[in-house]
Amino acid sequence: MLLTICKATVCYLCAVRKKQKIRILEQVTVEDYAAEGKSIARVDGKVIFIEGAVPGDVVNIQLGKSKKDWAEGKAVHFHSYSPQRTTPFCEHFGLCGGCKWQMLPYEQQIAYKQREVEQNLKRIGRIDLPEMLPIVGAKQTKYYRNKLEYTFSSKRYLTREELLERDKQRAALPEGTEPDNTPDVALGYHVPKIFDKVIDIHTCYLQQEPNNAIRNFVRDFAKKHGFSFYDIKAHEGWLRTMIFRMTTTGEVMVNITFGYDDVPNRELLFKALLGEFPEITTLLYTINPKWNDSIYDLQPQTYFGSGHVTEKLEEFVFKIGPKSFFQTNTKQGEELYKVTRAFAKLTGNEILYDLYCGTGSIGIFCSKGAKKIIGVEAVAEAIEDAKENAAANGLTNTSFYAGDVIDICNDAFFAEHGRPDVIITDPPRAGMHEKLVRKLLEIEAPRIVYVSCNPSTQARDLQLLNEKYIVEQLQPVDMFPHTHHIENVAALVLRS
Known part of the structure; x- marks a missing residue:
């Protein structure tokens, strides 16, 4: 039945758009998890990356992009379901773009996420790494976004x-009756x-x-x-x-x-x-x-x-306006910042530089353990929020500056504020610009803590920092249950 339908569809599509065919692979067993929410199978030696399936499913795959050694596709029919699966809780599952992993038990989700971080760091980073700490899973997997x-x-x-x-309803209308086009x-x-x-x-x-x-x-x-x-x-x-x-x-x-x-x-x-x-x-x-x-x-x-x-976050208070950036999972944001603070190994005597500081949340969270906090952020409005947040918490050891780190962190700035003992960097998904990585290598802070929302770009940056730094600790943190997104914190120390 499926093949007949597919053949008819192919004929129709070819009449409208030449060279566009629907290609179906039938009864394929999904073997493993790949990355970014996709699973993987192999057909005649070719690797297939699949959307909408989990390891153990037996599916028909509609192919999209197809190359010599690999292809992408989506599951369009299930012959049998994996024993790993669980029943999704949302009526919009499969249609809505969020919470795509509802069909996986949470324990499986975080296991796959931990493995993705490990594989990205090894495959892309290609540097010596310590054993990764177990992922910090979320206690609350629903109703977690602020x-x-x-x-x-x-x-x-x-x-x-x-x-x-x-x-069907329109076809049943009496002749001459206009359908409701509201x-x-x-x-x-x-x-x-x-x-x-x-x-x-x-x-x-x-x-x-x-x-x-x-x-x-x-x-x-x-x-x-x-x-x-x-x-x-x-x-x-x-x-x-x-x-x-x-x-x-x-x-x-x-x-x-x-x-x-x-x-x-x-x-x-x-x-x-x-x-x-x-x-x-x-x-x-x-x-x-x-x-x-x-x-x-x-x-x-x-x-x-x-x-x-x-x-x-803990005892610290933060003012959040309609345009402010703030971690969208407050409880897990607190866990992420605890890991970051622990990796910074503050004793009370350090000058800490908080790069991509946003509204100052990480620096303020670490403020009790540092001698001085210097926050740098490109968005001027976020810096004003950071100053207000520091004042609201009664902090006198913080300073925040708007601008590009590469331009701000020069010899004159260090002479005025002191060179950093610890740098915390929390870049967007694209990671750090190569010029900033070179700047960090030039600064030579004894310790860097890299907070990442994209382990792939973090791996790329760690490879560049490997010129002068050793990765000391790694800790994934799950901020977004039922999605493939994962955060990772890396502690780096300057080579002696």
């Missing part, structure tokens, strides 16, 4: 079953690889209540009052995005982005929202007339409350 962003869309994504049912709107997450369609999310397990209740209320209220949802292709519509921040201190921030200002309807929506949810401690709005959804070059306006929320 920040989520949802998108309003005039085009709700319809599943194949929904499309068939819609066509836009089917959505408030949720973008469909992976389909930029203009959004999945209408009713229950999300990433953030605790009242997240779901607020989102569902806003969607229903907007539909009832005829508010327009954003159409990304036409660049039209009033409601664009909704961002939540919820802290362990019990504070709730909601920031709704509008395509243009509409004071009467905004007042109508916000009064209803605050009346229904007294848990909201601050409510903001942002006007975004641009084509993209980024708010970092826009100015959110406070409608209710202080315009920020407060979070705690």
Whole structure:
């Protein structure tokens, strides 16, 4: 049956687009986990990287990119399921781009993550490494995020079953009856690889209540009052995005982005929202007339409350605004920072440089053990937040500077502030720029602690730092359960 369908489909596609064929590999046993959430199988000596399957599954694979020795594909039919599998808890699993590993027990997830870090460091780094410490798993695997962003869309994504049912209903209409073409709107997450369609999310397990209740209320209220949802292709519509921040201190921030200002309807929506949810401690709005959804070059306006929320890591407090960067898993962020602080081996006499310091969270977390904290960050607004956070915690041994590390850390700066005894670097997924790595080799701090959200680029940078440094300790930390993402902390010491 499947082959017949595939052949018919191939004929159709070839008539429309030449040279494009659907290639199906049948009854393939998935052998192992590869990386980045994909699994691996071998067919006639060729390595196949597979999306949507786990080791032990027997599947049909629809091939995409295909080279001589390897190919990529996705599982399109399951003949049998792996004994490793468990039942996903979310109704949107398989469609939503988040929480792709729900079908794996958590113990298996972290085992695969630990192995991925080890393999990346050995395969890409190709340097001598110590034995890796066991991964720090999360105690809380649901409702762990303190920040989520949802998108309003005039085009709700319809599943194949929904499309068939819609066509069936339209076919049953009396002759001459026009079908209902009312836009089917959505408030949720973008469909992976389909930029203009959004999945209408009713229950999300990433953030605790009242997240779901607020989102569902806003969607229903907007539909009832005829508010327009954003159409990304036409660049039209009033409601664009909704961002939540919820802290362990019990504070709730909601920031709704509008395509243009509409004071009467905004007042109508916000009064209803605050009346229904007294848990909201601050409510903001942002006007975004641009084509993209980024708010970092826009100015959110406070409608209710202080315009920020407060979070705690151990006894340290942090002010978080609508545009602030903060670890999105507070509890695991605290564990990550504990590892970082332990690897720094502070005695109270060290000058610590915190590179990519953001709002100062790592430096402040380590402040009790250091003589002086120097934070450097390219984003000026984050530096202002870092200064406020240091002041809020009564710290007098911290200084924060906006700019590029390569430009700031010169001889004059060292003469004024002292050379670093310890450097903590926490770069984005792209890792450190090679010029910064060369700068660190030039500075020759006795100890470096490298916090990474991408072990592949960390491995590349460790290979460059190997010129003068030895890797002393390695510790993975799982910040995002049910995803393939993993953090890793490396401690390096200067060669004697």
